[in-house]
Amino acid sequence: xxxxxxxxxxxxxxxxxxxxxxxxxxxxxxxxxxxxxxxxxxxxxxxxxxxxxxxxxxxxxxxxxxxxxxxxxxxxxxxxxxxxxxxxxxxxxxxxxxxxxxxxxxxxxxxxxxxxxxxxxxxxxxxxxxxxxxxxxxxxxxxxxxxxxxxxxxxxxxxxxxxxxxxxxxxxxxxxxxxxxxxxxxxxxxxxxxxxxxxxxxxxxxxxxxxxxxxxxxxxxxxxxxxxxxxxxxxxxxxxxxxxxxxxxxxxxxxxxxxxxxxxxxxxxxxxxxxxxxxxxxxxxxxxxxxxxxxxxxxxxxxxxxxx
Amino acid sequence: xxxxxxxxxxxxxxxxxxxxxxxxxxxxxxxxxxxxxxxxxxxxxxxxxxxxxxxxxxxxxxxxxxxxxxxxxxxxxxxxxxxxxxxxxxxxxxxxxxxxxxxxxxxxxxxxxxxxxxxxxxxxxxxxxxxxxxxxxxxxxxxxxxxxxxxxxxxxxxxxxxxxxxxxxxxxxxxxxxxxxxxxxxxxxxxxxxxxxxxxxxxxxxxxxxxxxxxxxxxxxxxxxxxxxxxxxxxxxxxxx
Ligand SMILES: Nc1ncnc2c1ncn2[C@@H]1O[C@H](COP(=O)(O)OP(=O)(O)O)[C@@H](O)[C@H]1O
Ligand SMILES: [Mg+2]
Numbered sequence: 001x002x003x004x005x006x007x008x009x010x011x012x013x014x015x016x017x018x019x020x021x022x023x024x025x026x027x028x029x030x031x032x033x034x035x036x037x038x039x040x041x042x043x044x045x046x047x048x049x050x051x052x053x054x055x056x057x058x059x060x061x062x063x064x065x066x067x068x069x070x071x072x073x074x075x076x077x078x079x080x081x082x083x084x085x086x087x088x089x090x091x092x093x094x095x096x097x098x099x100x101x102x103x104x105x106x107x108x109x110x111x112x113x114x115x116x117x118x119x120x121x122x123x124x125x126x127x128x129x130x131x132x133x134x135x136x137x138x139x140x141x142x143x144x145x146x147x148x149x150x151x152x153x154x155x156x157x158x159x160x161x162x163x164x165x166x167x168x169x170x171x172x173x174x175x176x177x178x179x180x181x182x183x184x185x186x187x188x189x190x191x192x193x194x195x196x197x198x199x200x201x202x203x204x205x206x207x208x209x210x211x212x213x214x215x216x217x218x219x220x221x222x223x224x225x226x227x228x229x230x231x232x233x234x235x236x237x238x239x240x241x242x243x244x245x246x247x248x249x250x251x252x253x254x255x256x257x258x259x260x261x262x263x264x265x266x267x268x269x270x271x272x273x274x275x276x277x278x279x280x281x282x283x284x285x286x287x288x289x290x291x292x293x294x295x296x297x298x299x300x301x302x303x304x305x306x307x308x
Numbered sequence: 309x310x311x312x313x314x315x316x317x318x319x320x321x322x323x324x325x326x327x328x329x330x331x332x333x334x335x336x337x338x339x340x341x342x343x344x345x346x347x348x349x350x351x352x353x354x355x356x357x358x359x360x361x362x363x364x365x366x367x368x369x370x371x372x373x374x375x376x377x378x379x380x381x382x383x384x385x386x387x388x389x390x391x392x393x394x395x396x397x398x399x400x401x402x403x404x405x406x407x408x409x410x411x412x413x414x415x416x417x418x419x420x421x422x423x424x425x426x427x428x429x430x431x432x433x434x435x436x437x438x439x440x441x442x443x444x445x446x447x448x449x450x451x452x453x454x455x456x457x458x459x460x461x462x463x464x465x466x467x468x469x470x471x472x473x474x475x476x477x478x479x480x481x482x483x484x485x486x487x488x489x490x491x492x493x494x495x496x497x498x499x500x501x502x503x504x505x506x507x508x509x510x511x512x513x514x515x516x517x518x519x520x521x522x523x524x525x526x527x528x529x530x531x532x533x534x535x536x537x538x539x540x541x542x543x544x545x546x547x548x549x
Pocket of ligand 2: 352
């Protein structure tokens, strides 16, 4: 692995060396290295590109790293990764994709991740998308279109943290979830776009089971002439609780559109949506300037804090 | 020393000029100066003019012999002016520790940040990682605002009604905070207040009403006048604490 790839890995997965536990590192469309453990098996799919990750019942406290890195220009990578998580597990999955595109051709990664979370299991899923080079610096676009399909069995709990802060020119992120009885899905999205970037996010959560619940929270910052679209749909099909919230800071000549949608198909569904888009409040800038920060420094602190 | 020379501030009020500050001249050299006067008199506006948030329509502001009238908020802050807002600002995502650190102007340890919070009677452990958002009460925000000014430790510290929204127990401690600052400060504390107990520890009292400087003088001189003058003593009976 070269320095560029190591740097990408550090940015998306926070790992600088070979991680502990199970992992599967994909580089430039091929398997770079893999490790499995007694409880976690990773198997290459035979019918299409991608892997199956099998986590045994009762696996607790283990982590799985599934990073994808692309450092070639003009590479279009498509993978199907299926995560089969047994019952009574408590595990963390760290995925992420980093593109370093120094060429003039488009590089893209389309990852289709499906989660099957077993009864009473707890899953933390962290994904980061990050790019270097790209349209502004090198001419070739960095494109990522991740799809996440989530199936939560009875009594399970999943927390998804998805972050895209830098370097992705175009993204269309689709997340679809189906929740059974007593299951909970928490999603935190953090997004920042700059330059001429485009980011579209669409969450659809079906609260099918009794006492299922979800909280979908997005915080985003749109700078320069970038464009963001946030769509969040929650369908309450049973006695359930759903909340979706989108909070965006808009700067320069950017544009943001937030479309929260809630649909109740049961009288016992309790659903709430909130959306707010606005520029940085003048009084926030002034307060930090009275502490000795310049306007630019104040802006940076406010944005960093907001996406913290 | 901070000096205001013939400061006027005119705003556009639905097409007509409205003079909020009218030819105010004064000198602040004492360690502890209280500014008081009726609501709407122009006290906060004057404080914002000192901090650089508003630019006066005419007049000069002199800090230790240097004309700072044209300096920005940032430049004035760096010259040693601090300002605690009457209505503190909320920040989504920034924590109490973040703001105290920014106020201190350098990386500080958790222990140091906690020391500033303890000064204003907040149990530091409970607050240090809290976000400065809607979950904090008005009184808590006011105290954090004061802790930030203590952390800055500049030569001019302006507090706009620090007592507002703070309960009685905290108020007693607040007086201690100011007394301690009074003993340690290398400059001037300027407090806008309606509170007799704050006016009582001031070296100098300034009364602003209707945009004008109505009275200025030593506490011994101004306080008795305020107690006897009819109408003017509203300031002291207005006990919002
Ligand atoms: N931008 C503005 N436009 C119009 N009127 C203003 C503006 N700012 C302040 N004022 C008015 O100026 C007066 C002084 O306000 P302020 O300085 O807040 O008084 P104080 O702090 O003494 O209560 C008030 O009548 C207020 O309504
Ligand atoms: Mg005021």
